[in-house]
Amino acid sequence: MKFDNIIIGGGLSGLTCGIKLAEQGRKCAIVSSGQSAIHFFSGSFDLLGQVNGEEVSHPIEAIKNLADTHPYQRVGIENIGRLAEEAPQLLNRAGLKFCGKADQNHFVLTPMGVMKPSWLTLDDFTCFDQKHSFPWKKVLILNFSGFLDFHTLFVKDGLKKFEVDSQIKNIAMKAFEAIRKNPSEMRSTNIAKVFDKGDVLDEFVKKANLLSEGFEVIILPSVFGLFNKKVVDELKAKVNKPVVLVPAIPPSVPGIRSQMLLSRRFQELGGTFFMGDNVEEGYFENNRLMDIRTNNHGDIKLEADAFILASGSFYSKGIVATHDKLYEPIFGLDIDGDTDRSQWLDEKFFKDQPYMHFGVKADSNFRALMKGQAIENLYVAGSVLGGANALKEGSGAGISLLTSLHVVEQILK
Amino acid sequence: MKKEIFEPFNISDNNFEQCVKCTICTVYCPVLEVNPDYPGPKQSGPDGERLRLKDPGFYDEALKLCLNCKRCEVACPHGVKIGDIIQMARIKHSKKKPKFRDMILANTDIVGSMASTFAPLVNPMVALKPVRRIMDGVLKIDHHRIFPKYAGMRFETWYRRYAAKKQMDFKKHVSYFHGCYVNYNFPQQGKDLIKIMNAAGYGVHLLEKEKCCGVALISNGLIKQATKQARHNVEAFKKSIIDKKMPVISTSSTCIFTIRDEYPHLLGVENNEIRDESELATRFLFRLVDSGKLKLVFKKNYKKRIAYHTPCHMEKLGWSIYSTSLLRMIPGVDFVSLESRCCGIAGTYGFKKENYETSQGVGKPLFDQIDSSDVDFVATDCETCKWQIEMSTSRSVQHPISILAEALDVEATMKLWQNESAEISL
Numbered sequence: 001m002k003f004d005n006i007i008i009g010g011g012l013s014g015l016t017c018g019i020k021l022a023e024q025g026r027k028c029a030i031v032s033s034g035q036s037a038i039h040f041f042s043g044s045f046d047l048l049g050q051v052n053g054e055e056v057s058h059p060i061e062a063i064k065n066l067a068d069t070h071p072y073q074r075v076g077i078e079n080i081g082r083l084a085e086e087a088p089q090l091l092n093r094a095g096l097k098f099c100g101k102a103d104q105n106h107f108v109l110t111p112m113g114v115m116k117p118s119w120l121t122l123d124d125f126t127c128f129d130q131k132h133s134f135p136w137k138k139v140l141i142l143n144f145s146g147f148l149d150f151h152t153l154f155v156k157d158g159l160k161k162f163e164v165d166s167q168i169k170n171i172a173m174k175a176f177e178a179i180r181k182n183p184s185e186m187r188s189t190n191i192a193k194v195f196d197k198g199d200v201l202d203e204f205v206k207k208a209n210l211l212s213e214g215f216e217v218i219i220l221p222s223v224f225g226l227f228n229k230k231v232v233d234e235l236k237a238k239v240n241k242p243v244v245l246v247p248a249i250p251p252s253v254p255g256i257r258s259q260m261l262l263s264r265r266f267q268e269l270g271g272t273f274f275m276g277d278n279v280e281e282g283y284f285e286n287n288r289l290m291d292i293r294t295n296n297h298g299d300i301k302l303e304a305d306a307f308i309l310a311s312g313s314f315y316s317k318g319i320v321a322t323h324d325k326l327y328e329p330i331f332g333l334d335i336d337g338d339t340d341r342s343q344w345l346d347e348k349f350f351k352d353q354p355y356m357h358f359g360v361k362a363d364s365n366f367r368a369l370m371k372g373q374a375i376e377n378l379y380v381a382g383s384v385l386g387g388a389n390a391l392k393e394g395s396g397a398g399i400s401l402l403t404s405l406h407v408v409e410q411i412l413k
Numbered sequence: 414m415k416k417e418i419f420e421p422f423n424i425s426d427n428n429f430e431q432c433v434k435c436t437i438c439t440v441y442c443p444v445l446e447v448n449p450d451y452p453g454p455k456q457s458g459p460d461g462e463r464l465r466l467k468d469p470g471f472y473d474e475a476l477k478l479c480l481n482c483k484r485c486e487v488a489c490p491h492g493v494k495i496g497d498i499i500q501m502a503r504i505k506h507s508k509k510k511p512k513f514r515d516m517i518l519a520n521t522d523i524v525g526s527m528a529s530t531f532a533p534l535v536n537p538m539v540a541l542k543p544v545r546r547i548m549d550g551v552l553k554i555d556h557h558r559i560f561p562k563y564a565g566m567r568f569e570t571w572y573r574r575y576a577a578k579k580q581m582d583f584k585k586h587v588s589y590f591h592g593c594y595v596n597y598n599f600p601q602q603g604k605d606l607i608k609i610m611n612a613a614g615y616g617v618h619l620l621e622k623e624k625c626c627g628v629a630l631i632s633n634g635l636i637k638q639a640t641k642q643a644r645h646n647v648e649a650f651k652k653s654i655i656d657k658k659m660p661v662i663s664t665s666s667t668c669i670f671t672i673r674d675e676y677p678h679l680l681g682v683e684n685n686e687i688r689d690e691s692e693l694a695t696r697f698l699f700r701l702v703d704s705g706k707l708k709l710v711f712k713k714n715y716k717k718r719i720a721y722h723t724p725c726h727m728e729k730l731g732w733s734i735y736s737t738s739l740l741r742m743i744p745g746v747d748f749v750s751l752e753s754r755c756c757g758i759a760g761t762y763g764f765k766k767e768n769y770e771t772s773q774g775v776g777k778p779l780f781d782q783i784d785s786s787d788v789d790f791v792a793t794d795c796e797t798c799k800w801q802i803e804m805s806t807s808r809s810v811q812h813p814i815s816i817l818a819e820a821l822d823v824e825a826t827m828k829l830w831q832n833e834s835a836e837i838s839l
Contacts, residue, residue, distance in 0.1 A: 001703060001734075002703075033490055033492065034437070034487070034488055034489045034490030034491065034492070035437045035440075035441070035488045035489075035490055036490065037490075039435070039437050039440065040435070178449045179449055181449045181450070182449050182450075182451075182452060182453070182456075184452065184453065184455070184456045184460075185439065185445060185449065185452070185453050185456070187436065187439065189439070189440050190445070190446075193446055250435065250436060251435075251436050251437060251439070251440050256440055267750070272734065274731055274734075275487055275488075275728075275731075276486065276487030276488070276489075276728075276729070276731065277731050278492070294731075296730060296731030296732070297731065298689060299689070299700075300696070300699070300700055300703065316490065317491075
């Protein structure tokens with residue numbers, strides 16, 4: 001089966017590559033072993049939140065202080081600003097709307113009740129411009145009875161630091177009795193599905209309006225609009241106080257909606273999504289990847305002119321560590337990581353862990369290396385690249401988006 | 414380098430140790446959405462398995478509500494065979510004995526052979542409202558369900574009488590696993606397959622003696638019988654694939670999925686030697702076309718707007734691309750892709766009175782898509798999806814092979830390879 005480009009990995013990075021290539025008229029396929037980490041999406045994409053332990057206000061400026069081996073530096077300071085403008089536009093064409101800018105971080109309220117710097121925040125959520133204050137003083141934190149994935153006390157405790165007076169209340173509704181019967185399934189997605197079906201929102205709004213008398217704002221878990229974003233807009237329009245949504249424990253409702261919109265966009269552009277399939281082997285000739293064999297398609301190999309490896313880091317098994325070795329499990333590509341196991345970890349848990357920087361080795365054009373040689377048509381994008389501690393820096397989504405856009409530019413050259 | 418599919422520290426074949434409790438599977442379970450009595454794939458699968466390993470007493474009969482659609486497995490990013498874990502738990506621990514009704518539904522071949530013998534009597538009988546009421550009351554087969562009509566002449570009989578002899582005229586050969594539906598209910602689909610394969614230059618043969626794949630036996634808990642039939646079929650496949658060098662193709666996605674994956678995973682019946690050469694006809698044809706070995710010529714006057722529905726087991730196999738690619742090759746086809754969702758029937762599941770509501774609830778989003786799609790008809794590779802969609806929407810359903818058979822210019826297609834082989838022999 002022949003494509004122009006094949007992308008291995010169906011997460012944020014793979015979908016970004018796929019959409020951009022398909023927008024340029026390329027016949028693309030994405031092979032993904034399952035659903036991606038977009039299902040845990042907090043609602044905010046970070047570009048850069050912290051460098052050397054210092055919080056960042058101006059990410060584009062601060063990128064200059066990163067190590068030369070950092071993916072942003074390798075994309076090039078001269079490219080980063082442009083690509084950071086392009087990323088939200090691409091997402092926007094898929095139906096995702098954001099607030100936020102690349103040259104100045106804004107803040108979002110986390111489920112821990114603190115303000116975290118971010119780059120792009122989905123319009124379900126509220127962007128704040130101050131870190132140490134909250135615009136309202138009398139706050140109602142509202143939860144659904146029986147919903148255990150929203151920890152109201154954390155939010156309340158966090159808000160205390162902003163000298164905010166908050167109160168927690170629960171709403172019980174008949175429509176949720178069915179899902180409450182099963183304690184393991186009183187989840188954000190199942191609540192959202194009830195709202196998606198229609199007539200429950202009005203009853204909820206009525207109760208919320210009643211309970212919110214005397215408060216300035218309502219904080220709610222983000223359990224609205226799984227298939228239909230309209231529910232969120234309607235909620236905000238009908239509740240007569242401002243509504244601040246806060247992410248709940250995954251699965252993330254706006255995350256799944258984002259995933260669906262992105263993969264729908266890719267497929268509407270003519271892309272083929274092979275979900276639940278694994279790449280088992282690649283066939284190389286003269287430093288080129290000719291085709292790949294997957295579990296589902298067997299002897300019918302998938303061919304392409306160029307391939308992108310966007311298979312993620314350890315969690316997604318883009319790279320794997322065992323007791324004695326570190327490897328890239330699909331092709332056996334070179335790994336940028338220590339061969340001495342004792343150097344993988346820092347004993348102090350909260351230190352910058354060395355293994356977090358591990359990834360697949362790539363040349364200056366982001367082509368993967370195998371036994372020291374660049375594979376001419378196999379590019380690497382997203383967190384499988386390594387070179388950054390995305391968790392510490394708050395840079396994971398930015399790296400996924402920008403390296404993907406950059407790699408696609410290399411292919412389109 | 415070959416990808417390591419099983420982790421070195423697993424104790425199980427179903428990867429349950431790899432579950433990181435991410436909950437993604439629960440998002441894609443079609444049953445959970447409509448029936449809160451079902452504990453969901455994570456709880457029923459890897460979570461419950463940990464408990465059951467300690468004490469089988471933790472087995473929950475609610476696991477029978479699983480449709481076995483495997484959509485949880487397709488969604489799982491860590492390769493946990495959630496559906497298999499649930500089905501294995503049912504096989505190992507369920508105390509419920511199959512009812513008389515379940516045996517009737519599960520024995521598609523025995524019932525089929527009796528019913529097709531008396532087809533002129535049986536068809537109008539089971540279509541009668543009072544009869545359906547009685548079946549509903551006594552057997553707990555929901556009265557909304559309309560049984561597929563039984564054919565007067567079985568496909569096998571037709572084949573032996575009218576088709577068998579001609580198949581020797583070809584140089585290349587395949588065997589056809591027709592399945593119960595083609596044999597007892599809808600021989601036309603088998604005839605269509607023969608028409609296309611002949612046009613492509615292949616003679617089509619029956620297996621020495623095929624038995625029902627057993628999918629309904631497995632889901633109704635008749636494991637011993639299913640295993641026996643599985644062993645029988647694997648032997649029959651071996652005779653074709655290994656002895657006669659004839660690959661086996663089928664038109665039923667569920668039959669082929671069962672034979673390839675459920676035999677080893679659920680019944681412990683090894684199929685290594687035959688698995689790679691047991692596949693769907695659309696995949697077989699796609700491979701020929703894709704590798705340039707076959708050119709299909711289509712009639713100029715075939716014009717249809719067709720929506721394709723991906724059956725759950727096609728989703729799991731990842732093979733709908735073969736059927737849809739073939740359909741898209743027909744110049745006059747205006748192709749509409751439906752969002753892949755379970756139709757809710759799940760073989761015999763939806764026939765049971767206690768599952769009727771769940772079944773229709775699961776299918777509703779798909780029915781709505783179809784009813785608003787403005788197509789001439791729906792195409793799909795699964796016979797029970799066909800019954801469900803035809804009963805629940807305003808559209809009829811055709812198999813991709815039957816669509817190809819109607820759209821194909823047989824003579825012109827044959828001429829292409831006949832000329833080529835004539836050139837080669839010159």
